[in-house]
């Protein structure tokens with residue numbers, strides 16, 4: 001399942017409600033929008049939060065719960081209702097399904113059984129239209145070496161995508177120690193990734209959005225932590241969770257990766273629908289691209305997700321020809337971004353994106369083209385079927401002995 005499903009839960013029993021909540025919070029594919037301890041309040045909760053899925057626990061009062069399911073399925077048809085119970089009595093199951101529940105979940109339920117039930121419900125209930133409307137594109141921007149233009153590309157791509165009012169775009173700065181996306185956007189954020197990670201278990205979508213800084217272009221920024229010590233609190237699991245939350249709230253998530261290819265970077269790469277690998281046409285960069293692509297071959301579907309973007313094309317000194325570069329890499333170059341040092345320095349020093357600072361410059365045009373090409377390819381991927389991101393088993397982890 002490539003999309004994050006928003007879930008609301010009602011269960012008057014504290015113990016089962018807490019254990020269901022704990023399971024939802026542990027899954028990357030769901031986002032717990034609300035939980036409620038009273039059946040009579042649940043219709044209002046669903047009306048206000050309009051989740052994809054409503055889970056009704058039956059056991060505190062099965063008759064009241066079944067009446068509630070009947071009412072919800074007529075009054076709030078956009079939300080698929082699932083029933084949960086320890087009781088496996090055939091009559092109870094029949095009544096629940098007749099009331100309109102899409103699935104009967106037998107408690108206690110494993111993560112796998114719950115994920116399978118969700119998978120069935122999304123396929124039957126929402127079809128491709130609904131999942132298309134909720135899908136989120138995650139574009140990770142990687143670099144072949146330091147200073148190659150990763151942040152310039154990430155920030156300006158984000159601003160171009162945010163220009164389209166149909167999009168909502170977030171930029172996550174994963175260059176944990178030295179990231180400077182906030183400088184490019186001339187912003188002094190109140191909160192950072194460290195705050196979001198710290199509060200991940202009790203964040204809702206509104207709170208998450210309030211933790212981000214909105215730039216005048218419409219782009220939302222989640223910057224790297226302020227102090228180096230705070231980077232220790234960030235783990236691959238917490239990053240997976242934060243990416244899941246951001247996917248639930250935005251149509252596009254751009255991730256500016258560090259150049260360390262750490263477990264955290266690789267987690268983001270795994271979650272991405274596209275990976276833009278920025279390089280320049282010099283020997284050290286191209287050697288690194290070849291090495292990286294070889295390592296990427298070890299990971300399922302990663303090679304197909306990677307697109308090579310040549311930055312500073314046209315720069316004379318020490319450059320290898322594009323033809324020779326393509327031969328060396330043995331693959332196509334997805335896009336070329338021209339060399340324009342003066343404009344790029346102005347953009348960076350003024351903290352103003354290309355679309356504002358130099359709307360007619362060749363480099364701005366090239367970033368726009370890159371954005372439309374990425375949109376085209378991701379539509380093709382979605383049209384061909386869903387892109388399954390398997391966050392559970394990572395082959396990449398074998399490069400970090402000792403990591404579970």
Ligand SMILES: Nc1ncnc2c1ncn2[C@@H]1O[C@H](COP(=O)(O)OP(=O)(O)OP(=O)(O)O)[C@@H](O)[C@H]1O
Nearest residue numbers: 146147148149150151152312338339340341344345
């Ligand atoms: N197309 C371009 N033409 C000329 N200069 C560029 C271009 N793109 C980026 N630069 C310049 O290259 C420098 C490095 O850019 P940027 O910070 O985006 O790279 P980076 O890969 O994010 O670096 P780091 O490894 O430090 O994170 C900046 O001074 C930027 O202005």
Ligand SMILES: [Mg+2]
Nearest residue numbers: 150151175180
């Ligand atoms: Mg950078």
